[in-house]
Amino acid sequence: MSDDGQMNEPFRLQARAIRKSFGGVEVLHGVDLEATGGSVLALLGENGAGKSTLVRILAGDHAPDSGEIVIAGESHSALDPISARALGVRMIFQELSDAPALTVAENISLGRWPGRRGVVRWKAVRERAQRALDELGVQLDPDRPVADLRIGERQAVEIARAISDRARCLILDEPTAALSAQEVERLFSAVRRLRERGTAIIYITHRLDEVVEIADRVEVLRDGNVVLEREVAGTSRADLVTAMVGREVGEVSRPEPAATDAQAQPLLAFEGAASDGAFADVDLAVRPGEVLALYGKLGSGTAEVAETAFGLRHLTAGVCRLRGDAHAPGAPHAAIAAGVGLVPADRQREGAFMVRSVAENISVPSWPRLSRRGLLRRSSEARAYRRWHGELSIRSRNDPDQLISTLSGGNQQKVVLGRWLERESDVLVLIEPTRGVDVGARMEIYREIRKLARNGMGVLVATSDYEEVVQLADRAAVMARGRVVGELGGDEITTERLTELAGG
Amino acid sequence: MNVSDPVMTTEPAAPPPGTTAAVPTARRRQVPETAALVVVLIALGVFFSITSEFFLNYDNFVNILTAAAVTGIIAAPATMLLIAGQFDLSVGSAAAFCGAVIASLALHNDIYFSVFIAVLAGIGIGMLNGFFVTVIGINALITTLGTLAVFRGLTQVITDGQTLGIERFGWATERPLFDIPVPVFIFAGIALAFWFLSRYTVFGRSMYAIGANPVAARLNGIRSKRIIFVGFVLSGLCVAIGGLILASQLGAASPQAATGMELSVVTAVILGGASLAGGRGAITGTMLGLLIIGTLNNGLVLLNVSSFWQTVAQGALLIFAVSFDQLRIRLTSK
Numbered sequence: 095m096s097d098d099g100q101m102n103e104p105f106r107l108q109a110r111a112i113r114k115s116f117g118g119v120e121v122l123h124g125v126d127l128e129a130t131g132g133s134v135l136a137l138l139g140e141n142g143a144g145k146s147t148l149v150r151i152l153a154g155d156h157a158p159d160s161g162e163i164v165i166a167g168e169s170h171s172a173l174d175p176i177s178a179r180a181l182g183v184r185m186i187f188q189e190l191s192d193a194p195a196l197t198v199a200e201n202i203s204l205g206r207w208p209g210r211r212g213v214v215r216w217k218a219v220r221e222r223a224q225r226a227l228d229e230l231g232v233q234l235d236p237d238r239p240v241a242d243l244r245i246g247e248r249q250a251v252e253i254a255r256a257i258s259d260r261a262r263c264l265i266l267d268e269p270t271a272a273l274s275a276q277e278v279e280r281l282f283s284a285v286r287r288l289r290e291r292g293t294a295i296i297y298i299t300h301r302l303d304e305v306v307e308i309a310d311r312v313e314v315l316r317d318g319n320v321v322l323e324r325e326v327a328g329t330s331r332a333d334l335v336t337a338m339v340g341r342e343v344g345e346v347s348r349p350e351p352a353a354t355d356a357q358a359q360p361l362l363a364f365e366g367a368a369s370d371g372a373f374a375d376v377d378l379a380v381r382p383g384e385v386l387a388l389y390g391k392l393g394s395g396t397a398e399v400a401e402t403a404f405g406l407r408h409l410t411a412g413v414c415r416l417r418g419d420a421h422a423p424g425a426p427h428a429a430i431a432a433g434v435g436l437v438p439a440d441r442q443r444e445g446a447f448m449v450r451s452v453a454e455n456i457s458v459p460s461w462p463r464l465s466r467r468g469l470l471r472r473s474s475e476a477r478a479y480r481r482w483h484g485e486l487s488i489r490s491r492n493d494p495d496q497l498i499s500t501l502s503g504g505n506q507q508k509v510v511l512g513r514w515l516e517r518e519s520d521v522l523v524l525i526e527p528t529r530g531v532d533v534g535a536r537m538e539i540y541r542e543i544r545k546l547a548r549n550g551m552g553v554l555v556a557t558s559d560y561e562e563v564v565q566l567a568d569r570a571a572v573m574a575r576g577r578v579v580g581e582l583g584g585d586e587i588t589t590e591r592l593t594e595l596a597g598g
Numbered sequence: 599m600n601v602s603d604p605v606m607t608t609e610p611a612a613p614p615p616g617t618t619a620a621v622p623t624a625r626r627r628q629v630p631e632t633a634a635l636v637v638v639l640i641a642l643g644v645f646f647s648i649t650s651e652f653f654l655n656y657d658n659f660v661n662i663l664t665a666a667a668v669t670g671i672i673a674a675p676a677t678m679l680l681i682a683g684q685f686d687l688s689v690g691s692a693a694a695f696c697g698a699v700i701a702s703l704a705l706h707n708d709i710y711f712s713v714f715i716a717v718l719a720g721i722g723i724g725m726l727n728g729f730f731v732t733v734i735g736i737n738a739l740i741t742t743l744g745t746l747a748v749f750r751g752l753t754q755v756i757t758d759g760q761t762l763g764i765e766r767f768g769w770a771t772e773r774p775l776f777d778i779p780v781p782v783f784i785f786a787g788i789a790l791a792f793w794f795l796s797r798y799t800v801f802g803r804s805m806y807a808i809g810a811n812p813v814a815a816r817l818n819g820i821r822s823k824r825i826i827f828v829g830f831v832l833s834g835l836c837v838a839i840g841g842l843i844l845a846s847q848l849g850a851a852s853p854q855a856a857t858g859m860e861l862s863v864v865t866a867v868i869l870g871g872a873s874l875a876g877g878r879g880a881i882t883g884t885m886l887g888l889l890i891i892g893t894l895n896n897g898l899v900l901l902n903v904s905s906f907w908q909t910v911a912q913g914a915l916l917i918f919a920v921s922f923d924q925l926r927i928r929l930t931s932k
């Protein structure tokens with residue numbers, strides 16, 4: 095961009111000794127951070143480590159209690175969103191803040207319409223959009239409505255909007271959480287281009303492979319303190335994990351093999367199953383006591399296969415069998431009655447009832463059993479919660495009336511999982527069970543899922559996270575473009591084999 | 599391969615910081631919300647007791663309850679609907695329609711038969727609303743805005759724009775016990791029934807779940823459409839009862855009966871703490887909201903404030919209640 099041509103010294107953003115409390119609880123205890131133009135800083139930490147608070151302070155959403163923010167040599171005790179933007183600090187949130195009904199070009203100029211006396215010059219709007227997209231190396235028609243775009247493209251539009259607004263420091267908050275593998279590649283190439291033109295990038299993530307791939311430096315936060323800050327080169331994954339979790343955690347490793355009977359009748363099976371436009375020729379069998387992972391990149395059809403078992407999608411060819419009998423539930427309530435449970439991918443939007451209590455959240459699908467003639471006692475719900483509270487080591491006050499929204503993401507997910515234990519389902523289908531869950535809680539959820547299988551449940555996990563497959567599955571089926579392209583068992587399940595089969 | 603080890607080491611970890619920090623918010627639920635309404639109600643009572651010599655006596659309290667009875671009968675199912683994220687704006691014109699039905703039938707038919715048909719008419723309107731909302735999938739606000747107009751119009755067609763008198767239909771003005779008129783007892787019974795329904799039945803609890811998260815409700819096996827349909831039918835039934843009471847109190851069916859009832863109902867429900875975002879609310883709150891509105895109206899009359907100003911007060915109260923709800927949503931979502 096022409097505006098940046100005159101800059102000789104690299105842009106520098108420093109946060110010094112930042113402290114911040116919420117409601118009397120200090121969440122940042124004097125944190126430093128430095129982002130330099132032409133370099134990518136990965137900001138790593140578990141949920142609740144303080145990374146969001148820190149970057150929100152940089153973006154002007156929060157004012158720090160003490161400390162200073164130095165941008166391009168100028169010190170500020172606090173920023174507001176407008177001044178942060180004027181200083182070139184822009185944040186791309188996980189939840190996109192675009193206007194879906196408007197076009198790509200309109201979104202890029204949103205709120206900064208080029209024109210005179212309130213009359214918009216549409217030609218300039220399009221030119222500006224094209225310039226920003228070219229700079230990112232993204233090919234998009236500026237006249238397409240944003241609603242028609244895929245999530246990765248919409249994210250690119252937001253980044254284009256930021257750079258066309260002269261962003262010199264771009265903060266990306268877990269940008270790959272919802273992206274497919276190709277979209278991640280495109281995002282990374284855009285990030286690299288931005289780095290080359292001298293933008294400082296702060297990249298928030300908890301995926302270690304991304305740190306290695308994209309970042310130059312890494313800073314790890316834990317419990318509101320910086321526990322590690324160094325060059326990525328020469329830093330091992332084990333160092334990062336230890337820093338994040340605060341204790342020694344082994345590398346990605348395989349679980350204890352399940353004692354499943356290969357001859358046992360499958361609990362859930364697909365035979366030549368197809369659903370229009372989503373998948374075809376799928377043959378799978380989940381036996382009692384095992385965890386079968388269905389691995390594939392987003393859009394490969396894994397989630398869609400899982401959905402058919404729960405009545406959310408219907409087969410157009412082949413059959414799905416439950417305990418040997420044809421299983422074609424018309425809707426979730428029928429699938430639940432047949433003994434199938436589902437843990438959906440998006441906990442906030444599909445899994446939890448955020449404004450309701452933990453007891454209610456854990457007992458909803460069991461209401462028919464817990465009630466008598468349509469009457470439901472709160473005490474039976476509370477009993478259900480207390481039972482699984484201990485069993486699943488849910489970290490909460492052990493108060494059945496506590497709102498689920500006050501639990502951490504991992505513990506909310508345990509409640510959602512506990513639902514199907516209370517329901518006594520014997521087939522559990524999980525879609526991306528640990529998306530947005532931090533490392534420590536992820537391990538616990540894997541352990542719980544393994545435990546369910548050991549008790550005789552059949553578990554089908556549709557996931558796009560290969561580390562998850564390695565750590566969780568007894569067997570893995572790999573899907574690509576709607577077809578099963580390979581099956582792996584036992585020690586064959588390695589990250590290398592999985593990515594290779596899924597089409598690298 | 600040493601497998602179980604990495605998994606086991608994570609077990610005795612300390613609670614993540616997020617849990618402890620967030621805990622205090624859980625405590626301030628419901629209790630203070632209802633308490634705030636009681637405080638407002640008492641404050642209003644004290645204020646009007648001081649400013650008007652007519653306020654503080656038994657007969658006046660019975661007046662307040664009688665004036666609130668029909669709104670309350672209709673607000674009970676409306677609370678459940680709003681908890682599930684649904685509205686019924688057609689209540690006022692549907693009540694008038696039921697009144698018109700009985701008045702026109704009673705001219706040539708047995709009164710019990712006429713009552714029966716009027717109640718069926720109310721239930722039918724509920725089914726119609728429920729059908730468009732759940733089967734066709736039209737937003738409830740729009741559906742019931744449409745039926746509001748349709749049934750107000752049909753009422754005028756049936757009555758030919760005139761007030762139709764009904765002979766020997768004064769049951770609602772009788773005072774069987776403690777000098778309290780019949781509608782207050784019906785109101786109490788319906789409020790109690792819906793209180794029980796919403797708290798202790800799978801049906802009522804499903805309403806909360808649907809309102810809290812419609813997608814999750816479906817994924818947990820709740821048959822949302824069926825439940826919402828029944829919710830609208832219950833609304834229609836209560837509307838019919840309300841319409842019959844109004845016709846009896848007036849001894850006639852007026853084409854203008856219950857005009858603006860939807861405003862009073864929605865105000866009471868939201869003032870009572872039911873959230874526009876769904877999933878929260880309670881019958882007890884609605885009843886307190888109703889008493890606040892009733893006391894306010896009654897007090898303003900006693901103070902000789904013109905009824906035009908009462909309409910202003912009611913609209914302002916609705917906006918105040920919704921603003922309060924918005925603030926609460928903003929605070930709890932942080």
